Every structure is written in structure tokens, then in C-alpha cells.
Amino acid sequence: MNSLLQEQLSYDKTFDCVQCGYCLPACPTYETMERETHSPRGRINLVKMVAEGKASVEDLKEPIEKCLGCMACTTVCPTNVQYGEILESAKHVIDEHEGKSRPRKLVENFMFQRFFPSTAWMDSLGHATWLYQSSGLKKVSQRFGLTKRAPLHIHEFEAVLPEMPSPKRRKSRAGRYVRKRPATAKVAFFKGCIMDSVFYETNQNTMELLLRSGAEVVFPDQQTCCGALHAHSGKVDASVELAKRNIEAFEEESFDYIVNNAGGCGARLIEYPHLFEKGTDWHSRASAFAANVKDISEVLVDLDGLRFEQSVPRTVTYQPSCHLRNVQKVTDAPVALLEKVPGLTLKQMDRPEFCCGSAGIYNIVNYEEAMDVLDVKMQDVCGVDPDGIVTSNPGCLLQMKLGVVREGAGDRMEAVHLVDVLMEADPQPKT
Amino acid sequence: MDEWIEELRRIIPEKRVLTDLADRHSYSFDASFDEHLPDVVVQPKTKQETADVLKLANRYRIPVHPRGSGTCLSGGPLPVHGGIVLDMSQYPAEIHLRPRDLTVDVTPSVLTANINKAAEEHGLMYAPDPSSAHVATIGGNLAENSGGPRGLKYGVTKDHVLGLEVVTPEGEIIRTGGRTIKNVTGIDLTKLIVGSEGILGVIVGATLKLMPKPPAVQTLMVTFDEVRKAGEAISQTLTSGILPSKMEFMDQACVTAVEKFQPAGLPVDAAAVIIIELDGHPETLKVEKRLIEEIMEDMGALDVIIPKTNEEAAKLWHARKQVSPAIAKIKPTKVSEDATVPRSKIPDFMDRLQIIKEKYDVEVVAFGHAGDGNLHPNVLCDKRDVEEMKRVEKAVEEMFEAALELGGTLSGEHGIGTMKAPFMELELGEVGLDMMKRIKESWDPNGILNPGKVFPEKGQKLVLHHE
Numbered sequence: 082m083n084s085l086l087q088e089q090l091s092y093d094k095t096f097d098c099v100q101c102g103y104c105l106p107a108c109p110t111y112e113t114m115e116r117e118t119h120s121p122r123g124r125i126n127l128v129k130m131v132a133e134g135k136a137s138v139e140d141l142k143e144p145i146e147k148c149l150g151c152m153a154c155t156t157v158c159p160t161n162v163q164y165g166e167i168l169e170s171a172k173h174v175i176d177e178h179e180g181k182s183r184p185r186k187l188v189e190n191f192m193f194q195r196f197f198p199s200t201a202w203m204d205s206l207g208h209a210t211w212l213y214q215s216s217g218l219k220k221v222s223q224r225f226g227l228t229k230r231a232p233l234h235i236h237e238f239e240a241v242l243p244e245m246p247s248p249k250r251r252k253s254r255a256g257r258y259v260r261k262r263p264a265t266a267k268v269a270f271f272k273g274c275i276m277d278s279v280f281y282e283t284n285q286n287t288m289e290l291l292l293r294s295g296a297e298v299v300f301p302d303q304q305t306c307c308g309a310l311h312a313h314s315g316k317v318d319a320s321v322e323l324a325k326r327n328i329e330a331f332e333e334e335s336f337d338y339i340v341n342n343a344g345g346c347g348a349r350l351i352e353y354p355h356l357f358e359k360g361t362d363w364h365s366r367a368s369a370f371a372a373n374v375k376d377i378s379e380v381l382v383d384l385d386g387l388r389f390e391q392s393v394p395r396t397v398t399y400q401p402s403c404h405l406r407n408v409q410k411v412t413d414a415p416v417a418l419l420e421k422v423p424g425l426t427l428k429q430m431d432r433p434e435f436c437c438g439s440a441g442i443y444n445i446v447n448y449e450e451a452m453d454v455l456d457v458k459m460q461d462v463c464g465v466d467p468d469g470i471v472t473s474n475p476g477c478l479l480q481m482k483l484g485v486v487r488e489g490a491g492d493r494m495e496a497v498h499l500v501d502v503l504m505e506a507d508p509q510p511k512t
Numbered sequence: 513m514d515e516w517i518e519e520l521r522r523i524i525p526e527k528r529v530l531t532d533l534a535d536r537h538s539y540s541f542d543a544s545f546d547e548h549l550p551d552v553v554v555q556p557k558t559k560q561e562t563a564d565v566l567k568l569a570n571r572y573r574i575p576v577h578p579r580g581s582g583t584c585l586s587g588g589p590l591p592v593h594g595g596i597v598l599d600m601s602q603y604p605a606e607i608h609l610r611p612r613d614l615t616v617d618v619t620p621s622v623l624t625a626n627i628n629k630a631a632e633e634h635g636l637m638y639a640p641d642p643s644s645a646h647v648a649t650i651g652g653n654l655a656e657n658s659g660g661p662r663g664l665k666y667g668v669t670k671d672h673v674l675g676l677e678v679v680t681p682e683g684e685i686i687r688t689g690g691r692t693i694k695n696v697t698g699i700d701l702t703k704l705i706v707g708s709e710g711i712l713g714v715i716v717g718a719t720l721k722l723m724p725k726p727p728a729v730q731t732l733m734v735t736f737d738e739v740r741k742a743g744e745a746i747s748q749t750l751t752s753g754i755l756p757s758k759m760e761f762m763d764q765a766c767v768t769a770v771e772k773f774q775p776a777g778l779p780v781d782a783a784a785v786i787i788i789e790l791d792g793h794p795e796t797l798k799v800e801k802r803l804i805e806e807i808m809e810d811m812g813a814l815d816v817i818i819p820k821t822n823e824e825a826a827k828l829w830h831a832r833k834q835v836s837p838a839i840a841k842i843k844p845t846k847v848s849e850d851a852t853v854p855r856s857k858i859p860d861f862m863d864r865l866q867i868i869k870e871k872y873d874v875e876v877v878a879f880g881h882a883g884d885g886n887l888h889p890n891v892l893c894d895k896r897d898v899e900e901m902k903r904v905e906k907a908v909e910e911m912f913e914a915a916l917e918l919g920g921t922l923s924g925e926h927g928i929g930t931m932k933a934p935f936m937e938l939e940l941g942e943v944g945l946d947m948m949k950r951i952k953e954s955w956d957p958n959g960i961l962n963p964g965k966v967f968p969e970k971g972q973k974l975v976l977h978h979e
């Protein structure tokens with residue numbers, strides 16, 4: 082038996098799994114891929130088999146890469162198996178073993194070696210997209226199907242991107258805003274890479290909601306990517322590095338909340354303490370940081386400072402972000418907010434907790450599998466026939482937009498971020 | 513590649529014939545703790561495909577092991593002789609209700625809880641309610657003759673089956689029984705197949721009986737300072753003209769484990785706790801509730817707690833469901849038994865468990881469906897500790913002996929599988945066991961369907977440790 086491998090693979094944690102199978106009905110990939118190999122119980126067992134030398138790291142690769150990391154399995158597990166840790170350990174071992182499949186390698190090399198290390202990268206993604214859209218390149222390439230030749234189906238996603246703000250507008254954003262004095266709370270805004278680059282307007286709206294709720298909003302300058310994508314790809318060292326930078330960035334002042342509007346980032350931020358050994362200085366700093374991290378919906382409910390003036394006569398369904406629901410355990414706040422919007426009808430779809438298939442970069446590297454999951458999701462969505470799908474994470478938002486297109490429902494349905502729906506209802510300060 | 517596997521790929525679409533090591537490992541276990549690697553996993557989607565696989569297996573003499581969701585606690589679906597795991601869980605799930613007949617037709621992959629859900633839409637219920645009903649397949653339930661808490665009043669799976677569609681071990685498709693409540697045409701093959709643990713045929717369809725859903729339920733929790741008193745109170749209740757739908761028992765160790773795991777406000781100072789559910793008309797329930805309170809007081813109960821709201825009641829039942837995962841926290845390996853004794857012998861059985869526990873210095877807790885004598889003594893241990901596992905083997909063996917001496921049986925609902933096979937003769941006697949074997953041999957002349965289960969192999973002993 083390989084004891085080094087056992088240590089690297091959270092082998093001990095696999096014994097918490099009693100193989101009861103309770104997680105099977107919750108797992109999207111078990112449903113769409115139709116085999117136990119792609120179920121939580123199967124994956125945990127394989128990790129154990131590899132640690133015991135009965136299978137190779139190579140055998141583990143596909144089942145682990147095809148896991149969405151949605152953590153739905155952890156919410157139903159009666160013995161509280163730490164699947165997240167087992168999964169990350171497996172990814173790390175696979176990454177070290179350098180045996181990833183071609184599309185994943187391609188994307189990762191691009192993202193992690195060229196893109197992410199650059200300090201200005203967050204903005205540059207947005208700038209590049211803006212340039213692409215405003216220069217007319219978008220129309221041209223869409224018309225001639227140029228992007229279709231690009232690998233990894235980027236064109237499918239590109240077609241559903243919102244309009245980007247110009248670099249000038251982006252730059253004009255200040256580092257601190259306050260409208261009400263004294264402010265009811267001091268909030269630090271974690272802007273999120275994808276949110277800030279691709280869904281810039283939604284970030285602006287988030288800030289606006291906080292200001293109208295009476296809060297002071299600060300953008301710590303030195304903040305960086307949350308590291309979720311790195312960790313989900315087995316790049317442990319890089320993700321620890323990013324965590325440290327963020328902890329430092331948000332220590333400059335004391336805040337009542339560190340708010341974010343991306344379920345996936347929030348889930349990572351609250352898990353920072355797990356990256357450091359208990360008892361160390363970094364562990365306590367990470368814990369202090371994580372304790373203040375809150376999703377925008379929770380903060381708005383807490384502050385309770387808004388009145389909604391404008392009726393929004395729509396029928397919507399709420400698609401919770403897996404990481405918001407299953408990791409951050411935020412379930413009620415988004416619904417409570419939507420229920421306050423006058424004129425809005427909220428219809429719950431069947432199995433809202435079923436992942437949409439976006440899952441970080443999953444839908445790019447595992448396009449086919451992600452689309453199978455998305456198609457199941459869209460069936461449940463169409464079951465309640467909404468004109469809006471409300472989400473709380475950029476990845477989900479893009480994926481749901483794509484789902485609407487795939488259903489050919491672009492004329493009757495739209496995917497929107499929770500924050501944007503709230504802004505539509507003309508929120509005004511209560512006092 | 514072996515010739516028979518090549519041929520399998522010709523009769524079943526290739527993506528449903530799995531031979532990768534990762535896939536094979538994923539079907540090498542169930543919820544018991546043994547593991548055996550199959551050569552191939554086949555996922556049939558029609559009865560014809562199922563029959564074709566069995567015909568081929570007969571020609572090549574390849575063992576075939578049917579599997580549902582793999583939640584078996586006795587090793588039933590494990591490919592102990594390699595060969596094929598026949599994964600029935602991907603068979604198209606279909607539920608056809610006939611509300612006016614109070615019957616339902618289902619395919620084997622349907623999850624049991626979904627049958628009840630569909631029935632409830634018509635004011636009906638499918639009564640058998642194993643705790644695993646939301647994960648386990650009806651095919652697995654039929655093969656194991658599973659039961660749940662409601663078994664006390666409504667019986668177990670076999671009491672709700674009218675007819676079956678079965679692929680025989682030789683690959684022929686037959687129907688047994690029918691769609692009527694009464695049916696005495698010939699030998700009752702339906703009952704023979706139900707509970708046969710996948711050794712007599714592969715179930716590909718079933719007609720099940722539904723019942724009117726009781727309009728109301730009432731939960732009570734009763735605590736005792738002595739296990740013996742709890743046992744007597746159960747007997748007293750059942751002889752006083754009341755038949756509760758559930759009577760569940762937990763010993764102090766279980767209650768303590770639940771409170772540590774997910775606090776639910778259970779009384780940790782009581783030696784025994786019984787949770788009771790009554791069902792029926794609301795007016796009847798009021799009377800029965802009062803009667804039970806009186807009985808329990810007479811029998812020396814410490815306390816009778818009546819939840820005020822549905823949520824409070826649900827919380828108690830949730831706590832009962834948490835017993836299984838909660839006790840798994842005591843030690844990593846859980847050897848679950850379900851030896852069953854005549855109801856009046858529950859206190860004696862509990863005494864015997866205490867003696868066994870001390871004698872072998874092992875961790876034993878007990879809970880279960882006390883109303884029908886079906887207790888679940890669980891030994892908590894660590895399978896990596898060989899010396900401990902040897903003591904566990906002895907303890908388990910003695911538990912079986914105790915149950916049999918008290919007039920009970922090896923298994924109330926989890927089945928014999930691989931683990932309990934060595935004790936079959938002890939319960940059935942040589943001739944009794946031989947008669948069973950003869951049935952098996954005439955149904956499955958080549959011995960290809962789920963070999964290694966139910967019947968002990970020569971010299972087979974209970975082995976829980978791996979050196």
C-alpha cells in the first residue's frame with residue numbers, strides 16, 4: 082500500500098462513507114451519465130481503491146473530472162462525509178500526476194498560466210470582451226460563424242454575454258462610497274473576477290442596493306481572485322497564495338460584512354480556514370475573514386433598509402447556485418427578497434437544488450456532459466413556464482442564458498441575476 | 513478479450529456493457545462491507561435484453577448477479593464469483609396506477625418511495641416503508657422482502673405483491689400471480705420469488721397492492737428506566753385492542769449517539785425509548801392516544817411525551833432515522849444485524865446482548881422495529897483492527913445463536929446474502945436447508961444466478977476480518 086498516496090488522498094475520510102447510497106438520487110451526473118462510477122458513492126470508493134493500490138490514478142481521472150463539485154451529495158449524506166475535501170485531494174493528486182484530458186489541459190494552461198497570474202487580469206478579461214463586442218468583431222464573427230471553429234464551444238457562451246462597459250467607465254469607479262451618514266454598516270465589496278468583468282452592471286447594481294440600504298461600501302484595492310477555480314483544478318498552492326492576498330487586502334480596515342454576489346466565490350471565501358493548519362496565525366486570520374463573508378442576499382435581509390416601489394409583473398423561478406445553497410447554506414434570503422418585490426410571482430420548479438451544469442469551468446471542459454445536465458434542468462424550468470430565471474452566481478447565469486437559447490425560448494424567457502431583478506423594482510431607502 | 517464479453521457487446525448496446533476497471537470497482541460493493549470485483553457490468557433496459565444476457569450466461573456458465581441500488585446490508589448483489597453484475601437500476605422507471613383497482617404496475621428500477629408518492633395523489637398508499645425507500649429499488653425490495661416500521665400493522669413487501677414478471681435463470685420470461693386480490697391458481701410462485709434474494713429469477717415487473725391512506729396520524733414517545741419494562745409495555749399495548757402503525761425502540765446508547773450527532777431533545781437518561789405512531793380516523797386516534805397513555809403509566813413508564821405539532825412529531829421520527837448514521841460515529845465499521853425474536857422475548861434478547869457485549873468486549877447497540885420483534889443489534893468496530901474483528905465475529909455468531917434459542921430467526925428483513933449463509937443450517941436443519949437447495953437447483957440447473965448467496969459453501973464461516 083502506498084502510504085504517501087493515502088495521505089494525499091484523504092484516505093481516512095473515505096471511511097466515513099457507509100455506502101448507504103442516500104446520495105445517489107441527489108447527484109446530477111449519476112442521473113445523466115447513468116452509472117455508479119459517476120456517483121458520489123462511486124467516486125469516494127474509487128478514491129479509496131486508488132489509495133489502496135487496487136486502481137491507478139489514471140482510473141480515477143475521468144470520474145473525478147466529470148464531477149460537478151455541486152456538493153448536492155453532502156446535503157443528504159447522513160454521516161456527513163467530507164466529500165469536498167476528498168474531491169479536492171483527488172484533484173490535487175491527478176494534477177500532480179499530470180494526467181488530465183486534453184481539453185481540460187488546454188483551458189487550464191490558458192487560464193492559470195497566462196491569465197490568472199497577471200494582477201490586472203480581472204479587468205483585462207472585461208476589456209477584451211468589450212473590445213470584441215464594440216469593435217463589431219462580435220457581429221462579424223457571429224455572422225460568419227467564426228467562433229464556431231474555436232475549440233471548447235466558446236462561441237456558445239460568447240453569444241449570450243451581456244454588453245460590456247468601456248474601460249473608461251470601469252476606471253471611473255471609486256474605492257469608497259457613502260451616501261447616508263452615519264452609515265448603518267460598513268461593507269467591503271468582494272467584486273469577483275467573472276462578475277466584475279462579464280457582469281459589470283450587476284456589480285454596479287449590487288453596490289447601489291447596498292448604498293440605498295444605508296451602508297458604506299468599500300472596494301479594497303488589493304483584492305484578487307478567490308481561487309475557487311484553482312482549487313477545483315487541483316492547484317492547491319496557487320489557491321493558498323490567492324487566499325493570503327485576499328485576507329491581507331481585507332484586513333486593512335475593519336468591516337461589518339465582506340459581501341459578494343457570486344455563490345461560487347462566496348463558498349470559496351468561507352472555506353479559507355480549511356487551507357491553513359489549525360493553530361497557525363494564518364488559520365486564525367482566515368477564520369476572522371471568513372466569519373464576515375456574506376452573500377449579498379443575506380446582507381440585504383440583515384440591513385432591511387429597502388422599500389420596493391415599482392411593480393415587476395413577471396413570473397420567475399429561482400435557481401439557487403449550488404455553492405450558495407450547499408456550501409454557504411444560504412437558502413431563505415434570496416427567496417425572502419424576491420417575495421418582497423411587488424407584482425412578482427415566484428414559482429418553485431421541481432428539484433431547484435439540481436445543478437445547472439455550469440460548475441466553474443466544467444461547462445467549458447466537459448461541454449457534452451454539462452449540456453446533458455442543463456437539459457434536465459431546463460425541463461424542470463419549463464415545467465413552471467416562467468418568463469424569468471433568477472440566479473445568484475455568474476457561472477449559473479451564463480449557463481441558464483445558454484439553456485434558454487438551447488430551448489429556443491429566447492422570446493419568452495430570460496435569465497437574470499437576483500440583484501438586477503431587485504433593481505428593476507426601484508428600491509428606495511426605507512427612512 | 514473473452515469471447516463471451518465480445519458476444520455480450522453484440523446483444524447489448526456497447527455503452528451499457530462496462531469493462532473499465534473504474535466501472536467494475538463501482539459495482540463491487542453494496543452497503544454491507546465486503547467487496548468483489550465483477551468482470552463486466554451489464555445494464556439491461558428491456559426484459560428481452562435481460563433474458564438474452566441470462567441465455568448467454570447459461571451457454572458460457574458465467575455467474576450473473578442482479579443489483580438494484582446496492583443498498584443491501586447482507587451482500588446480496590456482490591459478485592462473489594466474478595462474472596456479471598446485472599445493473600437493474602437503469603431499467604426505464606415506469607409506474608402505472610390503477611386507482612379503482614387499488615393496484616399499481618411498476619418496473620424493477622422504480623424507487624420505492626416514488627410508488628407511495630404516486631399513490632398518495634389518489635388518496636392511497638403503498639404501505640411498505642423501509643428507511644431506504646427513497647434510494648432502494650422496488651426490485652431490490654421484492655428480492656429482499658423488505659419491511660419498515662409500518663410492517664407492524666401492514667406487513668412487509670410480500671404482503672403487497674399480487675403478481676410478478678420474472679426472467680428465469682435460464683432466460684425465459686414468465687408471469688406469476690395476477691392482478692386480483694384473491695388468486696389460488698397453482699403453487700404460489702409469487703411468494704416463492706419474493707425474498708429469494710435474486711437467486712431464482714430476475715424481476716422485471718410487478719403488480720402491487722395499494723391501500724387507502726389513513727386520514728390522520730398521532731405520534732407518542734414513551735421513556736422507561738428499564739429495557740424489560742419497555743418490552744412488557746409493548747406486549748401489553750398489542751393485547752389491549754390497539755394496533756399502532758409503528759412502535760420503534762431505541763436503547764440508551766442509540767439515544768446518546770443521536771443526541772451527540774444531531775441533538776433532537778431525546779431523553780438521554782432513559783434506559784429505553786419507544787416511539788409510537790397511531791393512524792386512522794382523528795376521532796379514533798383521540799381515544800387510542802388516551803388508552804396508550806393509561807397503559808404506559810400502568811406499566812411504569814417514566815414519561816409519555818405527546819408532540820404538539822406535526823413539526824415536533826416529524827422531529828422525533830427524524831431522530832429515529834438518525835440512529836443509523838449516528839451510531840456509525842461511535843466507530844468507523846458498523847456490522848448491522850437484524851435478528852428477530854418473538855415479541856415477548858425482546859427483554860430476554862436484550863439481556864443476552866448485554867452478556868455478549870461484555871464477554872467479547874465489543875461495542876453493541878440496539879434499536880429497531882420492536883413492535884414486531886425485529887431488532888437491529890449493531891456492532892461498532894474498526895475493520896482495520898484484525899484482532900477486534902475476530903472478537904466481533906464471535907459476538908455476532910453468538911447473537912444469532914441467542915436469537916434462534918429464543919425461537920427467533922437470523923434475519924427479519926435484511927436477508928441472508930453472504931454473511932448469514934453459514935448459519936442457515938442452524939435455523940433450518942439439514943433437511944430444511946436441503947429442500948430449499950433442491951428448489952434452487954431445479955430453477956437454475958447451471959447455478960449461474962447469484963451464486964454464493966443464501967446457501968453456505970462447503971466449510972464457509974462468518975469472516976469479517978481481512979488479514
Ligand SMILES: Cc1cc2nc3c(=O)[nH]c(=O)nc-3n(C[C@H](O)[C@H](O)[C@H](O)COP(=O)(O)OP(=O)(O)OC[C@H]3O[C@@H](n4cnc5c(N)ncnc54)[C@H](O)[C@@H]3O)c2cc1C
Pocket residue numbers: 100101102542543577578579580581582583584585587588589600620641642643644647648649650651652653654655656657658659660661709710711713714715716836925926962
Ligand atoms: C441506511 C439503510 C437503511 C435500510 N433500511 C432498511 C429497512 O428499514 N428495511 C429493510 O428491509 N431494509 C433496509 N435496508 C436494506 C436495503 O435497503 C434493502 O434490502 C433494499 O431492498 C435493497 O434494495 P436495492 O435496490 O438497493 O437492492 P440491492 O442492494 O442492489 O440488491 C438487493 C438484493 O436484491 C437482488 N435484486 C436486486 N434487484 C433485483 C431484481 N430486479 N430482480 C431480482 N433480484 C434483484 C440482488 O441480487 C440482491 O440480492 C437499509 C439499507 C440501508 C443502507
Ligand code: SF4
Pocket residue numbers: 097098099100101102103104105121122125154157158159160161162
Ligand atoms: S450518502 Fe454519504 S455515506 Fe451514504 S453513500 Fe453517499 S457519501 Fe457515502
Ligand code: SF4
Pocket residue numbers: 107108109110111119120121124147148149150151152153154155164
Ligand atoms: S459534487 Fe455533485 S456531481 Fe459531484 S458527486 Fe456530489 S452530487 Fe455528484
